[in-house]
Amino acid sequence: MxxxxxDDEYELVSTLAERLSLRGIQADWAISGEEAMRLAEKNTxxxxxxxxxxxxxxxxxxxRRLQSEQAVLKFIFMTGHGSEEDFRSCSAETADGCYLVKxxxxxxxxxxxxxxxxxxxxxx
Amino acid sequence: MSWNWEVIxxxxxxxxxxxxxxxxxxxxxxxxxxxxxxxxxxxxxxxAEKGMPIDPQRWKAPASRIMKxxxxxxxxxxxxxxxxxxxxEPLRQMDLSDTLALMGALSDxxxxxxxxxxxxxxxxxxxxxxxxxxxxxxxxxLCLDFAMGCAGASKTVFxxxxxxxxxxxxxxxxxQDLAKAETGSFPGERERALLQALKADLVIYKEMKExxxxxxxxxxx
Numbered sequence: 620m621x622x623x624x625x626d627d628e629y630e631l632v633s634t635l636a637e638r639l640s641l642r643g644i645q646a647d648w649a650i651s652g653e654e655a656m657r658l659a660e661k662n663t664x665x666x667x668x669x670x671x672x673x674x675x676x677x678x679x680x681x682x683r684r685l686q687s688e689q690a691v692l693k694f695i696f697m698t699g700h701g702s703e704e705d706f707r708s709c710s711a712e713t714a715d716g717c718y719l720v721k722x723x724x725x726x727x728x729x730x731x732x733x734x735x736x737x738x739x740x741x742x743x
Numbered sequence: 744m745s746w747n748w749e750v751i752x753x754x755x756x757x758x759x760x761x762x763x764x765x766x767x768x769x770x771x772x773x774x775x776x777x778x779x780x781x782x783x784x785x786x787x788x789x790x791a792e793k794g795m796p797i798d799p800q801r802w803k804a805p806a807s808r809i810m811k812x813x814x815x816x817x818x819x820x821x822x823x824x825x826x827x828x829x830x831x832e833p834l835r836q837m838d839l840s841d842t843l844a845l846m847g848a849l850s851d852x853x854x855x856x857x858x859x860x861x862x863x864x865x866x867x868x869x870x871x872x873x874x875x876x877x878x879x880x881x882x883x884x885l886c887l888d889f890a891m892g893c894a895g896a897s898k899t900v901f902x903x904x905x906x907x908x909x910x911x912x913x914x915x916x917x918x919q920d921l922a923k924a925e926t927g928s929f930p931g932e933r934e935r936a937l938l939q940a941l942k943a944d945l946v947i948y949k950e951m952k953e954x955x956x957x958x959x960x961x962x963x964x
Contacts, residue, residue, distance in 0.1 A: 627855065628772050630808050634779040641786050672768070675858040699771030700764070721771050722778030 620736055621663065622646040625655045625681065626670040626697065638725055644732075652676030652684070659688045666732045671698040671708075679712055693735040695728070697721055747936040751878065754933040758881045765852050766823045773816040780805035780812075822848050829876035834962065837879070839870035839904040839911045846883045847902060854900075859891045864903040870911045874941055874962035882937040882956065886915060886945070889929050890954055895919025907957065915954040922949045 622639060624632045624646050632648035639646040647662060649655035652673050659667075667685055671678040682694050695717045717731060783805045791797045825845055829835075847863045854861050872879075890900045894917075901916040918924075930938065930945050938945055944957045 628776060630776045630812070631772065631779055634776070634783055634805065634808070638779065638783055638786055641790070672856065674855045699768040699775070721775035723775065725779075725782060 620644055620665045620732065622732065623655060623658060623662075623664040623667040623685075624648040625650075625652070625667065625673060625678075627651065627672075627674050628670075635723075635725070639729075642725075642729065644729065652681040655681060656684060656688070659685050659692075663689060664692055665736050666693045666695060668695045668697060668728070668732075671696050671700070679708060682712055693717075693732075695719060695731055695735070697723055746940045750932055750936040751940060754885075754937065755877065755881055758884055762826060762849055762884075763823075765849070766819060766826075769819050769852060770816060773812045773819065776812045777809050777816075780808045784809075818848075826880070829880055833875055834873055835876045836871060836873050837876060839872050839913065839958070840866040841869070842876070842879060843883065843902055843904045843913060846880055846887065850884065850887050853888070854891060857891055858898050859894050860899045861887075862899060862901045864901055866904050866906075868906075870904045870906050872911050872958050872960060872962070874958065878937050878940050879958075882934065882941060882943065883913065885934050885937070886913075886954060886956055889924075890915040890918055893918040893921040893924045910957060910959045912958070913956040915956075916952065918952045918954065921947065921952045921954070 622636075622644060624636055624639075625648070626632045627650050629650050632650060636646040636648045647658050647664070649658055652675060655667075655669075667682070669678040669681055673681055676684070678696060682696075685692055685694075694712065696712070697719050699721045717735065719728060719731070784802060787797050787801055787805075822845060826849060844863055847861045851861060887900070887902075894900050897917065897919050899917060901914075903914045903916070905912050905914065926947055926949075929947075934945065937943075941962050942959050943962075944955075946955045946957070948955065
């Protein structure tokens with residue numbers, strides 16, 4: 620499984636990527652939507668984990684752009700707010716439950732990533 | 744003087760809510776970073792307990808990131824506390840430069856979301872004003888919000904508080920797109936109500952690409 624992590628907090632994404640790699644999951648990370656798009660042009664990912672509030676682009680717009688680059692890519696959103704508004708917009712954009720409120724539990728994140736990849740593998 | 748309390752009250756509540764939401768978002772980010780780094784320390788401990796050799800540097804980095812985030816969280820909370828106490832008194836002796844620095848810090852996340860950098864130019868000496876702290880902050884925010892929309896390609900807004908004869912001034916400068924901005928609706932009803940309450944003035948200098956907020960030394964006689 621190959622993951623793309625995007626959040627403008629460098630110390631969050633870099634540490635999360637390190638923790639995932641200790642669990643055998645390869646994770647690239649970006650601190651801007653533009654950087655994420657550059658990575659997606661060169662690499663194929665199974666799941667993208669995006670902060671809802673990415674500066675400039677915003678997480679939802681970044682999702683649309685990444686999807687146009689990699690149609691089968693699955694998404695999980697992270698947010699600091701947990702507001703009704705975030706929940707509604709993320710729920711409309713992803714499969715049920717693919718929305719995590721910071722601070723994120725890494726085991727829960729991995730479980731959701733595994734579920735998404737399994738779903739995508741059994742889909743016709 | 745009769746203040747437009749209906750507008751000031753509604754605008755103030757919106758401002759308070761917006762800032763509180765942004766501060767809570769920042770605190771959540773701090774907690775998220777601490778969470779990941781504490782988790783990494785735990786991961787490394789588990790590995791060491793299993794007999795895997797771990798370079799001490801691998802413990803040092805997350806520990807130092809945690810300490811850095813605790814300092815960041817403390818700064819955010821201090822700012823939040825100052826902001827919350829700005830409603831305590833109707834009039835307060837303030838340093839405009841200091842207030843501008845606080846507003847810059849509170850607005851940093853909004854600026855980042857728009858890809859804008861705020862540059863605070865320091866004043867050579869304190870810039871004293873006797874005014875309503877909360878209304879002043881609200882007015883600075885509305886002007887800053889407008890200024891960020893006029894930053895243009897440089898995506899930078901310069902801010903400076905300075906003394907002037909009979910009062911003080913805040914200068915929002917290098918607003919590259921100010922000439923193109925729709926200034927018919929700015930200052931609008933909200934800004935006008937706050938300006939009136941503070942006995943302040945707002946002047947837009949399109950050619951200079953600057954916005955000036957001027958204040959008397961004392962807002963109320």
